[in-house]
Amino acid sequence: MQHTDVNTLGEFGLIDHLTKEFAIVQPSTVKGVGDDAAVIDNGALCTVVSTDMLVEGIHFDLSYVPLRHLGYKAVVVNLSDIYAMNAFPKQVTVSIAISNRYSVEALDELYAGIRAACEAYQVDLVGGDTASSPKGMTISVTAIGQAEKDKIVYRSGARPGDLICITGDLGAAYLGLQLLEREKRIWLENPDVQPDLENQKYAVGRQLKPEARRDMIEAFRKNSLLPTSMIDISDGLASELFHLCKQSGTGALIEESGVPIHPESEMLALKFKLDPITCALNGGEDYELLFTIDPQDVEKVKYLPEIYIAGEMLEATAGIKLNTKGGNLHTLKAQGWVHF
Ligand code: ADP
Numbered sequence: 475m476q477h478t479d480v481n482t483l484g485e486f487g488l489i490d491h492l493t494k495e496f497a498i499v500q501p502s503t504v505k506g507v508g509d510d511a512a513v514i515d516n517g518a519l520c521t522v523v524s525t526d527m528l529v530e531g532i533h534f535d536l537s538y539v540p541l542r543h544l545g546y547k548a549v550v551v552n553l554s555d556i557y558a559m560n561a562f563p564k565q566v567t568v569s570i571a572i573s574n575r576y577s578v579e580a581l582d583e584l585y586a587g588i589r590a591a592c593e594a595y596q597v598d599l600v601g602g603d604t605a606s607s608p609k610g611m612t613i614s615v616t617a618i619g620q621a622e623k624d625k626i627v628y629r630s631g632a633r634p635g636d637l638i639c640i641t642g643d644l645g646a647a648y649l650g651l652q653l654l655e656r657e658k659r660i661w662l663e664n665p666d667v668q669p670d671l672e673n674q675k676y677a678v679g680r681q682l683k684p685e686a687r688r689d690m691i692e693a694f695r696k697n698s699l700l701p702t703s704m705i706d707i708s709d710g711l712a713s714e715l716f717h718l719c720k721q722s723g724t725g726a727l728i729e730e731s732g733v734p735i736h737p738e739s740e741m742l743a744l745k746f747k748l749d750p751i752t753c754a755l756n757g758g759e760d761y762e763l764l765f766t767i768d769p770q771d772v773e774k775v776k777y778l779p780e781i782y783i784a785g786e787m788l789e790a791t792a793g794i795k796l797n798t799k800g801g802n803l804h805t806l807k808a809q810g811w812v813h814f
């Protein structure tokens with residue numbers, strides 16, 4: 475048997491390679507692999523399903539992530555994928571694989587976080603699986619949501635001329651991670667030094683306790699706004715924009731001045747000698763929404779708080795470009811988070 479390194483394909487190449495031979499045989503399967511969640515037609519309503527896995531040492535480091543926060547985040551990142559379909563999550567299942575290093579008390583903490591997320595987003599924990607693991611912890615959460623068929627928004631619906639919108643602000647979660655990693659290194663070198671995170675509460679909070687944008691999906695409903703395409707920003711703006719453009723068959727132009735970045739993120743980026751826009755484009759874990767709207771709907775978003783118009787979809791031949799504050803046009807690269 476040949477041995478091809480999985481890294482040669484990259485995450486998305488590998489998913490494509492593994493799933494391309496699977497035919498869809500059920501008429502109720504509206505959308506299979508390739509969006510934030512799968513869509514299943516149940517008559518009046520569609521069911522929307524998404525799964526994400528968090529692996530210790532890859533996605534989280536328990537030397538600075540409290541278990542309660544980890545539980546909360548594991549649920550929230552899945553709910554974010556359901557909202558990204560313009561649907562509402564209703565249930566979750568939680569599966570864990572754990573080594574004997576973890577006590578009942580530690581797992582109680584994890585589940586306190588899971589419970590807090592279930593309460594905050596009004597979703598029910600309805601099942602899961604528990605297994606032992608030779609080393610570390612793995613958490614897999616599946617979220618199940620609902621929406622009317624004509625309300626579901628895919629990655630593929632954007633058209634040239636549509637306006638590109640971003641919620642909240644970007645880059646802070648990545649900067650929070652840089653800060654936690656730095657404090658960990660300092661602590662390992664000198665355990666007597668206490669971490670100094672007090673002045674960086676915003677970025678650390680964005681990394682340790684992300685929230686999913688349920689408020690935005692509610693605002694869309696209230697204002698009768700149906701985005702033409704949508705994705706949640708888990709891997710950085712550049713990577714998500716590439717997904718929207720690839721699946722919609724468009725290009726895009728982003729204005730650097732239109733990309734929302736929190737003032738604390740800007741200051742922190744400068745401290746780390748990073749360009750804030752690079753953190754927004756290539757950082758990860760913001761769990762904000764990137765969506766496009768028909769320009770006729772611009773009045774509907776203009777007065778909604780925390781929605782920023784950052785650019786325009788173009789014909790595919792125009793490519794994917796960033797117009798910097800200095801007036802230079804850069805071609806964007808899809809530099810997502812590489813988890814392998
Ligand atoms: P997201 O970042 O929104 O969670 P992913 O990039 O993880 O999405 O996944 C992209 C698509 O590929 C999704 O439709 C997901 O369900 C599917 N997918 C990922 N891994 C696998 C796998 N091992 N087998 C089948 N489908 C997969």
Ligand code: MG
Nearest residue numbers: 510555706708
């Ligand atoms: Mg997603």
